[in-house]
Amino acid sequence: MGSLDTTPAYKQQAIEGKGQGLVATRSLKPGDLILSEPPLFTTASLTNPATFEKDLGAIVKGLPKDGQRAFLSLHNNNPGSDPFSNIVRSNGYPLGPDSDVGAIFPLVARLNHACRPNAQHTWNAKRGVEVVHAVREVKEGEELTLSYSMGGPSEERRGSLEAYFGFDCKCEVCSLPQAELEASDARLREAQKLDEAIGDPRRVRHLPERALADCKALLGVYREEGIFDLRLPRLDYDAFQIAAMHSDAARASAFAKLCAEARTVCEGEESEEVVNMRALEAKPASFPNWGATKKWKSKIEDVPKDADANAFEKWLWKEAA
Ligand SMILES: [Zn+2]
Incomplete structure (x- = not known):
């Protein structure tokens, strides 16, 4: 599968009601690679909960300027105290399904949720990158989406999305007649x-x-x-x-x-x-x-x-x- 086209399959743009998101720059087939991205940083060294925010602050300070900007521009579901920790909580992904270590992938973090997503993300340990593939046909200009929820009927999904991610889902499925x-x-x-x-x-x-x-x-x-x-x-x-x-x-x-x-x-x-x-x-x-x-x-x-x-x-x- 996989396309030979080397121009990025996505572009970042404002999505109505959702802040920033990624949209397809061309039509995609199931199995097409959309992007692969190394972590900006991981939480592997952050083992002490008492100093998490402070230690995280040191990591962020040590990032190159554009990395800092990318991190600080990510959405924070819970603004207020501990801003760095809350950005990580809002945007981090674990390094594989069984890992306690989280990581920030600024681009992957831009992919918004949909209850019937058209893409799937996964940690590729061998290459040390998060990869995102299209799982169904996607049209040019269509928003690329992942599912943040465990599925289930709309009430359950919307409840857990509201509780964990702080948004009321208005995706294609949740807004059906x-x-x-x-x-x-x-x-x-x-x-x-x-x-x-x-x-x-x-x-x-x-x-x-x-x-x-x-x-x-x-x-x-x-x-x-x-x-x-x-x-x-x-x-x-x-x-x-x-x-x-x-x-x-x-x-x-x-x-x-x-x-x-x-x-x-x-x-x-x-x-x-x-x-x-x-x-x-x-x-x-x-x-x-x-x-x-x-x-x-x-x-x-x-x-x-x-x-x-x-x-x-x-x-x-x-x-x-
Ligand atoms: Zn939904």
Whole structure:
């Protein structure tokens, strides 16, 4: 994927009601790299909460002038005391999902939130940069957006966005006409229920057919709702785990492949998670929780080779042909 065009895919401009934002300078396809940015600084050395503001002040003072300007021009959700800490709280991103260390990426911080985002950010540890990819088709001039929230129906999303980021979301989804918003909320409540059921390990163990059917249903909800972010590869990974638990090498390999492809769109080929999933696609039995039962035992060679898309889908989800 990735375009060969070397002019930046974004430009910064004022967005009505949101301060500054980034918009696409050309049309983008799913998986196109929008930008990659090294941290202006990280919070790795800030280990003492009592002196956080003071130590952070020293870091900011030590930055080159344009870096200081970039930092101080970022939005502060909670102006008043401890201005440096609050700018970091308002704009920082962790260095990967499991990291306690935060970092400031002045450009990435300009990407505003949308509940149905068109881009995904991720920390690329190998290159030491935050990368942002388009996750769906984006038109020239369209605002580029990330999701800051955990999803859920509009009331939940808007409540947590207000509480953590201090804004009332007026994105495309939150400002849908009432009837359409209710339909979207119903889908997202259904998605939460399905997600919870899929995460129940006893069900995965004892009712795997139903757990797999729930994965397919959830995928349908995401499609209808226009969700293209990391929720897609996470769902493929859930389906992979169900197949893996029951020794189904063929489906485990197929879901690992789908997961790697969906992750590549969100995070790029170099993503560690993509590399991990490619390894599981080749050797699903290397998964630590492989084969608790032999219920669906199969070999990778059992992946149907000449099936059309429809027949493949039916096989994949264990539906009658
Ligand atoms: Zn919204």
